[in-house]
Amino acid sequence: MNVQKLLQSLLWLSLITLLGVIILYQLKLETEAKVLTGIFFVFLLAGINSSEFLKGFSFTIWVIAAATLSMMFPSYVTDMGGFKTEVLIVPLIQLIMFGMGTTMGVKDFVGVLKMPKGVIIGLFLQFTIMPLIAYGLSIMFNFPPEIAAGVILIGCVPCGVSSNILNFLSKGNLALSITLTSFATLMAPFVTPLLMEQLAGQLIPIDVFAMIISISKMIFAPLIAGIIFNRIFGNRVGWLNVTMPIVAMAANVFIIAVIVAAGRDSLLTIGFLLFLAAVIHNAMGFLLGYWGSRLFKLNKRDSRTIAIEVGLQNGGMAAGIAFELGRTATMGLYPAIFGTWMDISGSFLANWWRKTPVDDEKIVES
Numbered sequence: 001m002n003v004q005k006l007l008q009s010l011l012w013l014s015l016i017t018l019l020g021v022i023i024l025y026q027l028k029l030e031t032e033a034k035v036l037t038g039i040f041f042v043f044l045l046a047g048i049n050s051s052e053f054l055k056g057f058s059f060t061i062w063v064i065a066a067a068t069l070s071m072m073f074p075s076y077v078t079d080m081g082g083f084k085t086e087v088l089i090v091p092l093i094q095l096i097m098f099g100m101g102t103t104m105g106v107k108d109f110v111g112v113l114k115m116p117k118g119v120i121i122g123l124f125l126q127f128t129i130m131p132l133i134a135y136g137l138s139i140m141f142n143f144p145p146e147i148a149a150g151v152i153l154i155g156c157v158p159c160g161v162s163s164n165i166l167n168f169l170s171k172g173n174l175a176l177s178i179t180l181t182s183f184a185t186l187m188a189p190f191v192t193p194l195l196m197e198q199l200a201g202q203l204i205p206i207d208v209f210a211m212i213i214s215i216s217k218m219i220f221a222p223l224i225a226g227i228i229f230n231r232i233f234g235n236r237v238g239w240l241n242v243t244m245p246i247v248a249m250a251a252n253v254f255i256i257a258v259i260v261a262a263g264r265d266s267l268l269t270i271g272f273l274l275f276l277a278a279v280i281h282n283a284m285g286f287l288l289g290y291w292g293s294r295l296f297k298l299n300k301r302d303s304r305t306i307a308i309e310v311g312l313q314n315g316g317m318a319a320g321i322a323f324e325l326g327r328t329a330t331m332g333l334y335p336a337i338f339g340t341w342m343d344i345s346g347s348f349l350a351n352w353w354r355k356t357p358v359d360d361e362k363i364v365e366s
Contacts, residue, residue, distance in 0.1 A: 011047025034072045041065040060347040066257040077261035092251040093320040094222040099244030101226015122180040122306045130155040135199045137277045145203040150331035156195040158184030160314035170350035172305035189215040259336035263329040278338040285311035300358040315339025
């Protein structure tokens with residue numbers, strides 16, 4: 001049996017084990033069902049490599065697996081031999097930001113001069129659409145104060161590295177995507193605290209200066225360090241550019257797992273409403289990001305790029321801020337749910353747009 005056939009067999013085994021999970025739950029054999037769920041994800045994650053189409057969803061499935069297993073076995077995720085895994089959230093985010101910095105150079109900032117309209121429109125939509133929708137959702141669903149503050153928090157952070165990956169998959173304007181992510185991230189230490197003060201200040205105490213310092217240490221400092229590292233070593237560490245996206249995705253999966261496990265009890269009571277809010281928030285980000293760009297006369301390709309940038313948020317940064325505020329199990333819940341859902345919806349959107357390419361026509365202003 002060749003490797004391809006073995007992988008296809010594992011994919012079929014994953015479907016059989018999923019059926020087994022459903023049957024075991026129906027028979028009230030929860031322990032056995034949980035164990036078989038773990039086996040199901042092992043088979044599935046190996047089996048999807050048999051299909052080029054399914055490979056595009058591998059990160060999404062990793063995220064779903066992490067969230068599902070964290071709900072089932074929370075104590076194994078939050079506490080490893082007496083070590084509290086929450087303390088790894090900020091260092092992992094710093095590692096992700098350093099890795100992002102190593103991929104950046106002067107060319108990324110020159111990109112603003114080449115496409116100023118797209119960058120300005122993208123940043124404007126990023127820091128208006130998502131915060132305002134988040135504020136509206138927190139009122140509409142009447143979440144408890146700290147949960148509501150978490151909803152607003154995910155709206156106030158910038159786009160994350162996953163937006164660059166999905167824009168690459170969707171054949172979007174990758175240069176515009178990277179430039180937007182870079183500038184939005186650099187603006188975050190100043191814009192995010194101010195937005196939080198205005199929109200969430202009535203829910204929880206917001207110390208703007210302390211938040212600026214916290215985000216600067218978590219985001220700005222490692223990002224700048226990565227840019228300097230790239231400037232000094234350049235192509236001599238080309239392997240780093242290949243490795244860091246994988247490290248970033250693994251770190252994101254781990255952060256989601258820790259937050260879901262820490263907030264498991266709250267998720268069981270309010271999880272569905274948070275999920276519903278995340279679906280609406282994410283969908284409105286994609287929708288208004290795209291049509292807002294079209295309204296400003298950007299071409300379809302750039303509009304798709306900005307839609308992904310707006311619809312996808314830096315859940316890791318939001319989780320890190322929640323941890324720094326000592327509210328991982330409350331403020332951190334929505335970022336974990338939103339981060340999980342946006343990877344699922346974003347993967348489908350990127351694959352759909354990949355199969356429906358557009359011409360890079362310029363919209364002529366009337």
